[in-house]
Amino acid sequence: MSATNIILIGPMGSGKSTIGQLLAQRLNRDFYDTDFYIEEKTGVDIPRIFDVEGEEGFRQRETRAIEELVSLDNVVLATGGGSVMREENRKLLRSNSYIIFLDTSVEQQLERLRHDKKRPLLQTENPRDRLQQLLAERKPVYMELADLSIPTDRKFARRVAAEIIPKLPEYLTR
Ligand code: S3P
Numbered sequence: 001m002s003a004t005n006i007i008l009i010g011p012m013g014s015g016k017s018t019i020g021q022l023l024a025q026r027l028n029r030d031f032y033d034t035d036f037y038i039e040e041k042t043g044v045d046i047p048r049i050f051d052v053e054g055e056e057g058f059r060q061r062e063t064r065a066i067e068e069l070v071s072l073d074n075v076v077l078a079t080g081g082g083s084v085m086r087e088e089n090r091k092l093l094r095s096n097s098y099i100i101f102l103d104t105s106v107e108q109q110l111e112r113l114r115h116d117k118k119r120p121l122l123q124t125e126n127p128r129d130r131l132q133q134l135l136a137e138r139k140p141v142y143m144e145l146a147d148l149s150i151p152t153d154r155k156f157a158r159r160v161a162a163e164i165i166p167k168l169p170e171y172l173t174r
Helices: 016-027 034-042 046-070 087-094 106-112 127-145 157-167
Strands: 005-009 030-033 075-078 097-103 148-151
Touching: 005 016, 016 030, 016 075, 016 157, 030 034, 034 046, 034 075, 046 075, 046 087, 087 097, 087 127, 097 127, 106 127, 148 157
Parallel strands: 005 075, 005 097, 030 075, 097 148
Antiparallel strands: none
């Protein structure tokens, strides 16, 4: 069966939520974001979940969220930057979906996230080192999983969305 969902993967600050919303508008689809979904379901924000349950607790909630959201049809879904690291999640993400990797440098991530307080993994002495280390681990996985990779550095979200649309297979844009 052909893919029906469009899934955005990539690191923190790659623009998954903003670009996902734009794509959903243009393609007349519903938009979901795993982080927002978890926050809505639990009634607390992501930093609070990390505080109370640790990263492992958050990852369990993330897997459950992905499981529920990929069972929908014809949606655009933005995922958390670390979601691709569990084999279980990769399997769920691959089912029934077309996956787009928003390829973004650490420099660009730092610029977009410089005032961020909502990413527990960046509340460290040296966010640059942390982002570098995470990207080194994760980039090969993003690339392996993606049907399409789009560079986002120095581009506004609107431009990235406009670049993606003509590259999508025709059955996704009908
Ligand atoms: C994380 C990325 C965040 C969020 C959590 C962990 C990660 O989502 O899921 O803070 O491991 O990279 P975004 O990629 O939307 O920032």
